[in-house]
Amino acid sequence: MTTLQEAERLDAGDELAGFRDRFVPITDPGVVAYLDGNSLGRPLRATAERLREVVAEQWGARLIRSWDERWLALPERIGDELGRVALGAAPGQTIVADSTSVCLYKVLRAAVALRPGRDEIVTDTANFPTDRFLVESVAAELGKTVRWLDTVADVGAVTGDRTAAVVLSHVDYRSAEIADLPGITRLVQERGGLAIWDLCHSVGALPVELDAAGADFAVGCTYKFLNAGPGAPAFLYVNARHHAEFGQPITGWMGAADTFAMAEHYVPAPGIRRALSGTPPVLGMVGVQEGVALLAEAGIERVRAKAVALGRWVIDLADAWLVPLGFTVASPREDDRRGGHVTLRHPDAERLSRLLIENGVLIDFRRPDGIRVGLSPLTTGFAEVRAAMARIRELAA
Ligand SMILES: Cc1ncc(COP(=O)(O)O)c(C=O)c1O
Incomplete structure (x- = not known):
């Protein structure tokens, strides 16, 4: 199942979906999907607030005393x-x-x-x-x-x-x-x-x-x-x-x-x-x-469960849409052998990665022919992944 309804069903059942609001929103309208959180995770709103507080209060007001304090x-x-x-x-x-x-x-x-x-x-x-x-x-x-x-x-x-x-x-x-x-x-x-x-x-x-x-x-x-x-x-x-x-x-x-x-x-x-x-x-x-x-x-157990579900979703979409276009799934298909990302291989991965980034799908290219789809359970959504995979299919085709 690769439909938008399926993506929406998965998002609706996602226990961690609420955590997305804890992050600084992506304001660039050109970004279709952020699938590079395994290179650089997105910033938390709380971090921005805490940094201001640390600078103003701990550093600005308490000065050197903060080292000991x-x-x-x-x-x-x-x-x-x-x-x-x-x-x-x-x-x-x-x-x-x-x-x-x-x-x-x-x-x-x-x-x-x-x-x-x-x-x-x-x-x-x-x-x-x-x-x-x-x-x-x-x-x-x-x-x-x-x-x-x-x-x-x-x-x-x-x-x-x-x-x-x-x-x-x-x-x-x-x-x-x-x-x-x-x-x-x-x-x-x-x-x-x-x-x-x-x-x-x-x-x-x-x-x-x-x-x-x-x-x-x-x-x-x-x-x-x-x-x-x-x-x-x-x-x-x-x-x-x-x-x-x-x-x-x-x-x-x-x-x-x-x-x-x-x-x-x-x-x-x-x-x-x-x-x-x-x-x-x-x-x-x-x-x-x-x-x-x-x-x-x-909770790390819930994070892991969502990472597994996101990985499976990428693999299902890749099998349906991208394998017929010459891609292969380079990550383990067994959930218990796969970490938090899925790598897809394609002979033209380098050029395709450049095109994807220009088109708002922020993935990683890994030499020689890997497109790394990073899945961050606290920020990545199932519809977001589907939109990215649809864009990969379009550009590859
Ligand atoms: C597996 C692995 N080890 C080490 C590093 C780099 O570590 P650092 O830049 O913090 O020294 C990375 C960076 O992506 C990594 O993926």
Whole structure:
């Protein structure tokens, strides 16, 4: 069923539909559909209000006193809440800091140092560029070897007693395939290695259970499904059992045991705070706080259920309208293997993507031939998706 009535029926039954009003409206009449929330989530109205308040009151009125009154504690406070709402992480293990890339550098360096007799770092050739680049540079820096996986499923064949760390994405940024986080973590650990998960495409889109999986380390961004805003800080998770030995390479004063002691030498803070380096980005954290609060209200289970329904809707429409025009569905068709987006492949995807964007369908092009349809359960509607798919059909035809 691909009718407008079906789209309207799905929208009418959508328990999360009301959350759309919590976002800044799209005022550009040329936008048919925003299907790129998995690159940049839409802004919350509350974030705009809170930013004004923080500037006027906390910064403008309280001035430097705000550091002690509230700002210094924010990286851990927001980290704990994010851990509770989206990561299945008990307090004291998640902290908001830096970009995903910098967080990944820190945890990868720390992980490799925790396995001194081992000389290999494993990642997959389809991993996101920042992950691959950092694995290569950390390997070069420490004299280690990179073991490349052609598919994540090969991880068992490649890991062994030389593996120090394995770096994988929980949800593949191109295909949306969900990796078996608990199973792979267990396997890597059984072989004596450490698993590092990039959660950029899963945090806020599907439940992640880091503590239950016994995960070692994880990193992720907040500007996609958490709607925290462009350049909002990322987060990192370090399982409590690693805290005592966790030594990250960017040993700035904010991660020191006593930041204002102006000590002669660096002594790391106890617990997750040692993962910090420099001054926390207070304005950027406002968006993280609001995004996490909204997710807590919506509930990650309901968000996941809608992501699945939206994905199925895209696939149904693609099968009916686009497959006959030469498209293929490149994301898993099984709901439990697919994250929060659907990638469609077409030989002319690059040109088509340009045309789509010019025509108000804001999707992502991913080399070599992927059109990535991003589905943000708190903002995307079923009729919106149908309108976009109709436009893709028109332009492709
Ligand atoms: C899987 C993945 N990892 C890392 C990043 C980039 O992280 P950052 O720019 O926060 O360093 C992205 C950005 O889209 C991503 O999709």
